[in-house]
Amino acid sequence: MLKIEDLVVAYGGIEALKGISLEVEEGKIITLVGANGAGKSTTLRTVMGLVKPVSGRIFFQEKDLLAEKTHHLAQLQITLVPEGRRIFPKLTVMENLRIGAYCRRDEKEIKTDLEWVFSLFPILQERSWQLAGTLSGGEQQMLAVGRALMSRPRLLMMDEPSLGLAPLLVKEIFRIIKEINRQGVTILLIEQNANAALQIADRGYVMETGRIVLEGSGRELLANQEVKAAYLGKRRDQG
Amino acid sequence: MTLDLFLQHLSNGISLGSLYALIAIGYTMVYGVLRLINFAHGDIFMMATYFAFFGIVTFRIPWFITFPLVLVLTAALGMTVEAVAYRPIREAPKISILISAIGASFFLENLTIVLFGGVPKPFPAPTLFTDVVQVGTVAIQKLTFYIPIVTVLSLLALLYLINKTKTGMAMRAVSMDQETARVMGININHTIAFTFGLGSFLAAVGGIMWGMKFPQIQPLMGVIPGLKCFIAAVIGGIGNIGGAVIGGFILGIGEIMLVAFLPNLTGYRDAFAFVLLILILLSKPTGILGEKTAEKV
Ligand SMILES: Nc1ncnc2c1ncn2[C@@H]1O[C@H](COP(=O)(O)OP(=O)(O)O)[C@@H](O)[C@H]1O
Ligand SMILES: [Mg+2]
Numbered sequence: 001m002l003k004i005e006d007l008v009v010a011y012g013g014i015e016a017l018k019g020i021s022l023e024v025e026e027g028k029i030i031t032l033v034g035a036n037g038a039g040k041s042t043t044l045r046t047v048m049g050l051v052k053p054v055s056g057r058i059f060f061q062e063k064d065l066l067a068e069k070t071h072h073l074a075q076l077q078i079t080l081v082p083e084g085r086r087i088f089p090k091l092t093v094m095e096n097l098r099i100g101a102y103c104r105r106d107e108k109e110i111k112t113d114l115e116w117v118f119s120l121f122p123i124l125q126e127r128s129w130q131l132a133g134t135l136s137g138g139e140q141q142m143l144a145v146g147r148a149l150m151s152r153p154r155l156l157m158m159d160e161p162s163l164g165l166a167p168l169l170v171k172e173i174f175r176i177i178k179e180i181n182r183q184g185v186t187i188l189l190i191e192q193n194a195n196a197a198l199q200i201a202d203r204g205y206v207m208e209t210g211r212i213v214l215e216g217s218g219r220e221l222l223a224n225q226e227v228k229a230a231y232l233g234k235r236r237d238q239g
Numbered sequence: 240m241t242l243d244l245f246l247q248h249l250s251n252g253i254s255l256g257s258l259y260a261l262i263a264i265g266y267t268m269v270y271g272v273l274r275l276i277n278f279a280h281g282d283i284f285m286m287a288t289y290f291a292f293f294g295i296v297t298f299r300i301p302w303f304i305t306f307p308l309v310l311v312l313t314a315a316l317g318m319t320v321e322a323v324a325y326r327p328i329r330e331a332p333k334i335s336i337l338i339s340a341i342g343a344s345f346f347l348e349n350l351t352i353v354l355f356g357g358v359p360k361p362f363p364a365p366t367l368f369t370d371v372v373q374v375g376t377v378a379i380q381k382l383t384f385y386i387p388i389v390t391v392l393s394l395l396a397l398l399y400l401i402n403k404t405k406t407g408m409a410m411r412a413v414s415m416d417q418e419t420a421r422v423m424g425i426n427i428n429h430t431i432a433f434t435f436g437l438g439s440f441l442a443a444v445g446g447i448m449w450g451m452k453f454p455q456i457q458p459l460m461g462v463i464p465g466l467k468c469f470i471a472a473v474i475g476g477i478g479n480i481g482g483a484v485i486g487g488f489i490l491g492i493g494e495i496m497l498v499a500f501l502p503n504l505t506g507y508r509d510a511f512a513f514v515l516l517i518l519i520l521l522s523k524p525t526g527i528l529g530e531k532t533a534e535k536v
Contacts, residue, residue, distance in 0.1 A: 048422055074424030086419040088412050099412055102405070103424035151424070 001026040001186055002047070002155055007056030009042050016042045018210040019056070024155065025203070029177070029187045031218070033194040033231060034207030040190045041083050043207075044157045048073060048080050060155070074103045079151045083159040085144040089133025093124055096132045096143055100150030110150070117146040120176055138169045145173075149180065156180065157188045162196065174200055194231035198222045206231070240499070247377045248499040249492070254383045254452065256491025257390035261445035262468035263475070263483035264397070265317075265438030271414040271478045272434050273329075278340040279320050281465015282347035283439050287313040287446030288362060288456040289355060295363040302365045310443045317439025318432045320347075326428065351458035359457040362450035369451060386448050393444055394484060397437070401480070410434055414478070467512045474519050476529025485527055490515065 002024040009017040017039045024030045032040050045051045047058055049070040058065040060078060068076070079100075087096050097117060101110045118125040121142040127135060132143055141161055148156055158177070162170040170193065178200050181187050191197035198204050201218035206227060214227065221227050262284055269277040290312050294305030324343040328335055368385060371378045401407035412420045413430045421427055449464070450456055471490045475482025490512050498505050519527065 050418060050421070069426075070421040071424050071426045074422070080422050082419060082422065086416055088415045088419070090415060091408065091411060095408055099408055099420075099423050099425075102409065147423075 001061060002188065003057075003059040004043070004047070005057045005059075007043070007046060007058065008054040009039075009046050009051055009056075010054050015054075016210055017046070017053070017056075020207070020210070020212050022205050022212060022215070024186060024188050026154075026186050027181075027184065028202040029181050029189060029200055031189045031191060031197040031201035031204045032207060033191055033197055033204060033221075035231075036192065037209070038207040039210045040207055041159050044080055044159055044188070044190060047078070047157065074151050077152060077154040079148045079153040079156060081144045081148045081156070081158040081161055083163075085137075085140045087132045087135075087140050087143050087147065089131065091132055092129055093132050093135070093143060094128040096147050097124070097128075097150050100147035101152075103151065109152070113150055113152055117149050120149075120179065121146050138165050141165060141169075141173065145176070145180075149185075153185055155186050155188065157190075159190045160192060161189075162191065162193050170196065194227065195222070198227075243375050243377050244499075247379060248495055250379060250383050252492030252495035253488070254386035254491075255495055256488035257387045258445045258449050258452070258487075259464070259468050259471050259491045260484040260487030261390055261393065261441045261448075262464060263471040263487045264480055265442045266469050266472040267475070267477055267480055267483040268410075268434050268438045270472070272410065272431050273325070274333075275325065275336055276340060276469065277320075277325075277435070277438075278337075278465075279324070279343035279347055280317075280438065280442060281461035281463075281468070282344050282351075283313060283317050283320065283461070284442040284446045284449075284465065285351065285456070285458065285461030286316055286347060287439075287443035288450040288460070289351065289360075290443075291447055291450060292360055292363060292456060296360075302363075306447055309447060310440050313443035313446070314436040314440040317435040317442075321432055321435040326431075348458050348462075355458065357458055359455045362454040362456050364451035364454050369454075380452075382448070382451055386452070389444065389448065393441060397441070397480070400437075406430075406433065463509060467509075470512045470516045474516055474526055476526030479526070479528045482526055482528035 004020060004022050006019045006021055007017050008015060008019050020043065022032070032043065034040055042051060046053050047065060049065070049068060053066065060076060063076070073079070088099065091099065097114060101113070104110055123139055124143060124146055127139065132140065135143060145158070145161060161177070162173050165173065174196050177187060177189065189197055189201065198218040198221050204216065204218050204221045205212050206214040206221065214221065214224065216224070262280070265280045266277065269275060269280070287309055290309040291305055294300045294308055295302055300308070320343050324339045325336060328339055368382045370381050372381055401410060409420065409425045409430050410433070412423065412425060413427050417427050467490055468487065471486035472483045473486070474489060475484070475486030493515060494508055494511050497511050498508055
C-alpha cells in the first residue's frame with residue numbers, strides 16, 4: 001500500500017534519514033521503533049509532504065506521493081496523528097472532529113463515523129462542547145486519534161500516541177489501535193514503547209540514526225536479542 | 240454641556256468608532272493567520288474610496304451598483320497584495336515580511352498619486368445618506384445612524400462566518416496550527432487569501448462610509464486611520480476580533496469626547512490613540528482581550 005524507497009532527508013545539510021526503505025501492506029499494523037532522534041517522525045512527516053526529501057521515492061498504491069501537496073493527502077485517505085497531539089486548542093472537541101472530516105461532503109457518512117469515534121472514545125462525546133485545550137493529556141490524545149479517524153483513512157500514521165500517558169491509558173490506546181485496524185484501517189505506528197508496539201504489530205522496523213537496522217515480524221523482533229538489549233530494557237544475558 | 244450636545248458627540252463617537260472597528264478587524268484577522276501586521280491595510284481602505292469615486296463620478300454607475308462593486312474590487316485588491324507581497328516570502332524571516340508590508344503600503348500610496356494625482360477629490364456621497372435630520376434641538380446626519388447599523392450587521396455576518404461555517408473553522412484552525420491544518424486537508428493558501436479578502440471587504444465597507452462622513456479623498460488618507468486602527472487592534476488584543484471592535488470603539492468615542500470636553504487639546508486629537516495605547520499596554524501588555532498563549536504539552 002505504502003512503499004518508501006531509498007529515502008534521504010536532510011535538515012540544513014545534516015542527514016536525518018540516510019536512505020531508508022520500507023513497505024506497509026494493506027490491512028496490517030506496521031511499526032517503526034527506535035530511540036529518540038532516530039528519524040521516525042521525519043519519516044512520517046516526509047510521507048505527509050511536510051518535509052521535502054533530498055532523494056528517494058514514496059508510493060501510495062502506485063501513486064507518487066512526493067508529487068502531492070500535503071492538503072491533498074486527506075483526499076487520498078492518508079492521515080497522520082502528529083507527534084505531540086497537535087489538537088486545535090481553541091476549537092471545541094466537536095469542531096476538532098469535524099475538521100478531521102474537512103475534505104468530506106458525505107454528511108450522512110460523517111455522522112456515522114462520528115458515532116463510531118464516540119463509541120471508541122465515549123469521553124469525547126461527554127466533552128464535545130468543551131474547548132479541546134481544556135482536555136487532559138490523555139483525552140487530547142484520544143481526540144487526536146478520533147480526529148484522524150474522521151477523515152476515514154485507509155492509511156493511518158501515528159507518531160508516538162502513547163507518549164506521556166499513564167500506563168493504564170497506554171494499554172487502552174493500544175487496544176483501540178488494534179480495534180481500528182480490525183475495522184480495516186492500515187496502520188503505520190511509531191513508538192518508543194517498542195515492547196507494546198511490537199506486540200500488536202504484524203511487522204516492525206527498527207531505526208537507528210537515520211537507518212533501518214532490523215526488520216521482521218513483530219514476534220521475531222520481540223525475540224531478537226539485540227532488540228531486547230537496546231529497546232526492551234532487558235539485558236542480553238538474562239535472555 | 241447640555242444633554243443634547245453630549246448625545247450628539249456620543250453618536251459621532253459611536254459612528255467614528257464603528258469605522259475604526261471595521262478597519263481594525265482586518266489587521267487583527269491577518270495577524271491571526273499570519274502573525275503579520277499588514278501595513279498596506281490602511282492603503283487598501285484608501286483605494287476603496289477611489290474605487291467608489293471612479294464608479295460614481297467617472298463611470299456614472301449608480302451608487303447601489305457601485306458600492307457592491309467596490310467591496311468586491313477591494314477584496315480582490317487585498318488578495319492581490321497577499322499573493323504578490325506576502326505569499327512568495329511567507330517562509331522568510333519576519334523582518335523581511337515586515338519590510339515587504341511597508342513596501343506594499345508605499346507602493347499603493349505612490350501608485351495612487353501617480354495614477355490619480357495628489358489633489359484631494361470630493362467623495363460622491365448620495366444625499367440619501369448625508370441628509371440632515373433634526374433630533375430635538377440638534378441636527379444630525381442620517382449617516383450617523385446608518386454607520387453603526389451597517390457595522391453591527393457586518394459584524395454579525397462576520398461572526399457567523401467565522402464561528403458557524405466550515406470556511407470560518409478552517410480560518411481558526413489555520414490561525415492555531417498551519418501544519419496540522421494542512422494535514423487535515425485545508426489548503427492554507429486559499430484560507431489565507433480568503434482572510435485578506437474578508438478583511439479588505441470590511442475595510443471597504445468602512446471606506447465607503449468614511450468617504451461619506453469625511454467627503455474628501457486623497458492618496459495618503461489611509462495612513463492615519465490605518466495607524467489608529469492598528470492601535471485599536473493592539474489595544475483590544477491583536478488576533479482577537481472582539482478586541483478589535485472594542486478597541487475601535489474606545490478610540491473613536493474617546494477621540495471625539497476628548498475634543499468635545501477639552502477643546503484646548505484639539506490639536507492633540509491624533510496623539511490620543513498613542514497615549515491610550517501606551518497606558519493600556521502598560522497595565523495589560525497583551526491588550527484588553529488578549530491572552531497569553533499557553534500550550535499544553
Ligand atoms: N525541524 C528540524 N530541524 C533540524 N533538525 C531536525 C528537525 N527535526 C528533526 N531534526 C533532527 O533530525 C533527527 C531525527 O529527528 P526525528 O525524526 O524527530 O526523530 P524521532 O522522531 O525518531 O525522535 C534528529 O537528529 C533531530 O534533531
Ligand atoms: Mg519523533
